[in-house]
Amino acid sequence: MASLTSHSATTVGAFTAEVFAAHLARVQHLPAWWLDRKRAAYDRFAALPLPKRTDEGWRFSNLSGLSLAGYKLAEPINHQQVTKQDLGAPGAGTLLLANHQLVYAEPLAAKFTQQGVIFTTLQEALLKHSDLVRPHLLAQPSKLGSAKFVALHEAFLENGAFIYVPRNVTVDLPLGVFHYASGTGTALFPHTLVVAEENAKVTVADFFRSSTGAGAQFACGGNDLYAGHGAQVTYLAMQDWSRETLSFQFNATVARRDTRVLSINLHAGARQARHESFSQLQAPGAHSEMLALTIAHGTQEFDQRTLQIHQAPNTSSNLLYKNALLDQAKTIFSGLIVVDPDAQKTDAYQSNRNLMLSDEAEANSLPGLEIQANDVRCTHGATSARIDAEQEFYLESRGINPTQAQELLVFGFFEEVLGKIENSQLHDSLAEIIREKFKA
Amino acid sequence: MKPITEIDGAPASASPVVGIDQTAGNFSYKVDYAFDAGTGLSEDTVRYISSVKKEAPWILEFRLKALKTFWDKPMPTHWATKDLENIDFQKIRYYLSQGQKPKRTWDEVPDDIKKTFERLGIPEQERKFLAGVEAQFDSEAAYSNIKDIVAKQGVIFVNSTEGLREHPEIFKKFFGKVIPTGDNKFSALNSAVFSGGSFIYVPPGVKVAQPLQAYFRINAENFGQFERTLIIADEGAEVVYMEGCTAPKFSTSTLHSAVVELVALKGAKIQYITVQNWANNVFNLVTKRGVAHEDAEIKWIDCNIGSRLTMKYPGVVLKGERARGEVLSIALANDGQHQDTGAKMVHAANNTTSNIIAKSISVGQGRSTYRGVVHIPKHLKGCKNNTECDALLINTNSRTDTYPAISVRGDRNATQHEASVSKVSEDMIFYMQSRGLTEAQAMSLAVNGFINDLARQFPMEYSVELKRLIDLEMEGSVG
Numbered sequence: 001m002a003s004l005t006s007h008s009a010t011t012v013g014a015f016t017a018e019v020f021a022a023h024l025a026r027v028q029h030l031p032a033w034w035l036d037r038k039r040a041a042y043d044r045f046a047a048l049p050l051p052k053r054t055d056e057g058w059r060f061s062n063l064s065g066l067s068l069a070g071y072k073l074a075e076p077i078n079h080q081q082v083t084k085q086d087l088g089a090p091g092a093g094t095l096l097l098a099n100h101q102l103v104y105a106e107p108l109a110a111k112f113t114q115q116g117v118i119f120t121t122l123q124e125a126l127l128k129h130s131d132l133v134r135p136h137l138l139a140q141p142s143k144l145g146s147a148k149f150v151a152l153h154e155a156f157l158e159n160g161a162f163i164y165v166p167r168n169v170t171v172d173l174p175l176g177v178f179h180y181a182s183g184t185g186t187a188l189f190p191h192t193l194v195v196a197e198e199n200a201k202v203t204v205a206d207f208f209r210s211s212t213g214a215g216a217q218f219a220c221g222g223n224d225l226y227a228g229h230g231a232q233v234t235y236l237a238m239q240d241w242s243r244e245t246l247s248f249q250f251n252a253t254v255a256r257r258d259t260r261v262l263s264i265n266l267h268a269g270a271r272q273a274r275h276e277s278f279s280q281l282q283a284p285g286a287h288s289e290m291l292a293l294t295i296a297h298g299t300q301e302f303d304q305r306t307l308q309i310h311q312a313p314n315t316s317s318n319l320l321y322k323n324a325l326l327d328q329a330k331t332i333f334s335g336l337i338v339v340d341p342d343a344q345k346t347d348a349y350q351s352n353r354n355l356m357l358s359d360e361a362e363a364n365s366l367p368g369l370e371i372q373a374n375d376v377r378c379t380h381g382a383t384s385a386r387i388d389a390e391q392e393f394y395l396e397s398r399g400i401n402p403t404q405a406q407e408l409l410v411f412g413f414f415e416e417v418l419g420k421i422e423n424s425q426l427h428d429s430l431a432e433i434i435r436e437k438f439k440a
Numbered sequence: 441m442k443p444i445t446e447i448d449g450a451p452a453s454a455s456p457v458v459g460i461d462q463t464a465g466n467f468s469y470k471v472d473y474a475f476d477a478g479t480g481l482s483e484d485t486v487r488y489i490s491s492v493k494k495e496a497p498w499i500l501e502f503r504l505k506a507l508k509t510f511w512d513k514p515m516p517t518h519w520a521t522k523d524l525e526n527i528d529f530q531k532i533r534y535y536l537s538q539g540q541k542p543k544r545t546w547d548e549v550p551d552d553i554k555k556t557f558e559r560l561g562i563p564e565q566e567r568k569f570l571a572g573v574e575a576q577f578d579s580e581a582a583y584s585n586i587k588d589i590v591a592k593q594g595v596i597f598v599n600s601t602e603g604l605r606e607h608p609e610i611f612k613k614f615f616g617k618v619i620p621t622g623d624n625k626f627s628a629l630n631s632a633v634f635s636g637g638s639f640i641y642v643p644p645g646v647k648v649a650q651p652l653q654a655y656f657r658i659n660a661e662n663f664g665q666f667e668r669t670l671i672i673a674d675e676g677a678e679v680v681y682m683e684g685c686t687a688p689k690f691s692t693s694t695l696h697s698a699v700v701e702l703v704a705l706k707g708a709k710i711q712y713i714t715v716q717n718w719a720n721n722v723f724n725l726v727t728k729r730g731v732a733h734e735d736a737e738i739k740w741i742d743c744n745i746g747s748r749l750t751m752k753y754p755g756v757v758l759k760g761e762r763a764r765g766e767v768l769s770i771a772l773a774n775d776g777q778h779q780d781t782g783a784k785m786v787h788a789a790n791n792t793t794s795n796i797i798a799k800s801i802s803v804g805q806g807r808s809t810y811r812g813v814v815h816i817p818k819h820l821k822g823c824k825n826n827t828e829c830d831a832l833l834i835n836t837n838s839r840t841d842t843y844p845a846i847s848v849r850g851d852r853n854a855t856q857h858e859a860s861v862s863k864v865s866e867d868m869i870f871y872m873q874s875r876g877l878t879e880a881q882a883m884s885l886a887v888n889g890f891i892n893d894l895a896r897q898f899p900m901e902y903s904v905e906l907k908r909l910i911d912l913e914m915e916g917s918v919g
Contacts (some may be wrong), residue, residue: 014824054518055517055518056519057687059845060845060847068750086804183449305585341836341837344836349762354848356848356851357851358850358851358854359819359850359851359852360818360849360850361849361850362818362845362847362848362849363846363847363849364845364846364848365843365845365846365847365857366843366844366845366846367842367857367859368841368842368843368844369831369840369841369842369861370838370839370840370841371831371833371839371840371841371861372838372839373833373836374833374834374835374836374838374863375836375863376861376862376863377834377861377862378860378861379858379860379861380842380859381856381857381858381859382844382846382855382856382857382859383854383855383856383857384846384848384853384854384855385853385854385855385856386851386852386854398490419661
């Protein structure tokens with residue numbers, strides 16, 4: 001461990017070997033295999049360089065915004081600081097984690113626990129269900145450029161949520177997980193792990209928020225979604241960190257035979273937010289739907305990188321990332337569909353739509369394809385344009401004032417994605433976040 | 441007269457699986473070179489080239505500076521294929537010629553060189569439909585002629601050496617300005633060792649009725665061809681330039697690294713047509729870019745059929761209001777080939793428009809890649825780009841990639857990009873076979889149909905040539 005101190009402060013920033021040791025001391029009670037993995041992850045993090053200008057995976061990104069200096073480990077907080085009003089839609093269960101501590105829980109109904117459904121914190125899962133957690137937790141490679149930050153996430157991952165649904169069990173209402181960051185300079189490493197066994201069905205919603213007036217924070221979170229044969233997994237993430245926050249989110253989805261995985265990411269908060277989503281369609285009949293909505297305000301930068309790999313025949317995927325850009329905001333969408341040599345009959349779609357609502361906003365699209373099988377249907381599209389003048393004119397001709405008309409058209413733009421959310425309360429709470437953001 | 445030895449006269453195997461005629465240029469004749477810069481690259485190589493060309497001191501200085509830039513720049517393998525690392529710059533011959541002054545009539549061209557071009561049908565094409573021809577053999581043009589009627593209009597059509605020596609007042613101003621030396625590693629290499637290529641100037645208002653043509657031939661093994669082309673169309677002028685190229689298939693690889701700069705001044709139109717049919721051991725690493733001023737139009741028509749690896753992204757900088765840029769690209773990648781082609785559109789003025797249509801066909805284990813850049817910077821309005829990329833995969837192990845990059849600022853511009861990947865539909869083949877066509881004929885028809893709407897836009901002679909090249913015979917390769 002002594003050698004680690006030799007790494008220059010510029011590449012580890014606040015996350016020095018001493019800070020890591022302090023973090024390890026807090027999680028000493030967790031299984032040895034996990035602590036070993038964390039140590040290995042820290043070594044990788046410290047050894048890897050920060051992204052360089054010539055890294056393809058960081059094209060167009062603001063690299064100077066990635067400094068890791070000035071952050072500190074999350075401190076324990078007073079439970080009273082977090083109120084239940086923060087909770088959104090009622091569902092099958094809720095966990096509220098503030099600075100990695102469980103401060104509130106609405107446990108699962110007995111009918112689910114009796115069927116073997118597990119909904120608990122990641123720490124408890126590591127202690128009690130180690131065999132269920134181990135094969136899936138951060139088990140997928142990092143392929144989208146953030147190996148260093150993924151290692152940082154693993155090294156400092158302190159707590160999160162674990163959802164396990166056994167075979168043939170349906171959890172009909174959503175499970176909600178709230179990740180709350182309190183205090184200026186706080187570094188948070190949230191994680192949600194969803195394991196749906198054969199023919200299981202579950203909906204999980206992650207909410208990410210900062211305490212009011214939190215200032216600059218650092219969020220480096222991840223989620224692993226595993227859908228066993230025939231499983232249906234719906235995952236929603238609502239990122240609404242403070243506007244000074246540097247945010248990373250890493251998603252890894254594994255879809256087995258005849259699965260349906262739907263993930264919807266709403267990006268509203270942070271100063272600079274990078275989201276990496278990696279979907280593997282591993283067996284015939286797998287279907288993955290990757291949707292995202294971004295409202296970019298002020299000088300925010302949203303950097304979204306996606307990879308959908310079709311590894312087996314007869315798989316399908318659909319990606320739709322919609323960005324609305326205001327002020328001097330900047331978005332980057334870089335997506336890649338990979339069709340492996342044997343993945344015949346793949347049907348893959350990828351689309352990035354940028355709605356330019358300001359003359360100073362900047363949208364960058366890098367939609368990519370790598371196709372190595374010939375009997376496939378792969379298309380992608382990327383557009384950038386302002387609101388359709390004809391639609392605007394039509395609404396105004398019907399007596400709707402320009403501001404309202406614009407709002408209606410922007411909501412129309414988002415509804416294509418929001419409409420995919422089956423649960424109406426979840427739909428409404430997402431719509432509300434968007435509305436608030438527009439008011440701001 | 442020197443004896444002519446035919447080294448490899450007979451076309452190589454006609455590759456019946458794919459049946460695309462990439463062998464038309466697969467022959468070479470033994471030629472004695474009067475000037476040879478030897479093998480490998482150093483300052484001495486550059487000085488040798490400059491001295492045999494009797495260049496002005498500023499050109500030598502330009503070359504030496506470029507050589508340094510070339511050494512300093514890393515290989516772009518962080519985004520490009522690792523195959524580039526297989527180029528050994530010290531095993532290449534950088535300058536080979538029989539003399540520096542091109543002949544004005546075919547009779548004067550030495551027999552051994554003339555025979556090559558006759559076999560490729562160049563003199564015949566010149567008589568039929570061209571306004572001027574330049575035929576480059578390894579490093580220098582062996583033949584260069586322009587029809588009197590065109591010359592009388594004031595059109596200048598010379599090689600790069602002559603252009604810089606005899607018309608510095610016209611060419612020096614734009615030389616190396618559209619594509620700076622340091623643009624990329626290979627433009628730097630070209631700037632250091634360039635030889636040959638065409639320098640064209642079309643005076644204001646002159647519309648050159650017939651195309652000007654250049655034909656590039658690599659004859660020697662381990663040779664690197666580095667031609668440099670600069671075309672300036674003055675206000676309201678119009679010109680069509682076509683280039684073709686072939687090389688015999690040697691056992692070792694060959695390098696072709698050209699730099700082509702176009703300048704279309706106010707209201708001018710330049711159309712640049714390439715049918716690239718290098719042998720499939722040629723590394724073809726070419727930088728092509730044009731600047732379109734107010735109301736000007738630059739159109740690149742780029743067909744890549746040959747080479748081992750082609751990396752070429754013709755670009756247009758839309759510098760003046762209402763300028764228009766267009767790239768029409770057809771790529772065909774066969775076994776062992778990688779066509780990494782695309783387009784680059786940089787909008788730099790209001791109300792500029794650009795259009796990119798790229799179609800690629802991958803056969804066997806061929807790989808075709810589209811790489812594009814569309815850039816609309818701050819505070820522009822009324823800019824529009826349309827990009828369409830379609831890829832056709834013939835065999836189960838064919839490969840295609842698409843990597844566009846689109847950056848837009850502001851709400852007064854619009855871009856759209858669309859790409860699709862497909863195979864030849866079995867229904868279509870079945871239907872045609874039920875009408876009595878063989879499977880191969882049906883496939884050939886389907887592939888020609890795929891590129892037809894693009895090929896139609898080519899001058900007739902070229903679209904016929906292209907159709908012939910893509911005359912597929914693919915018995916048993918469907919499905």
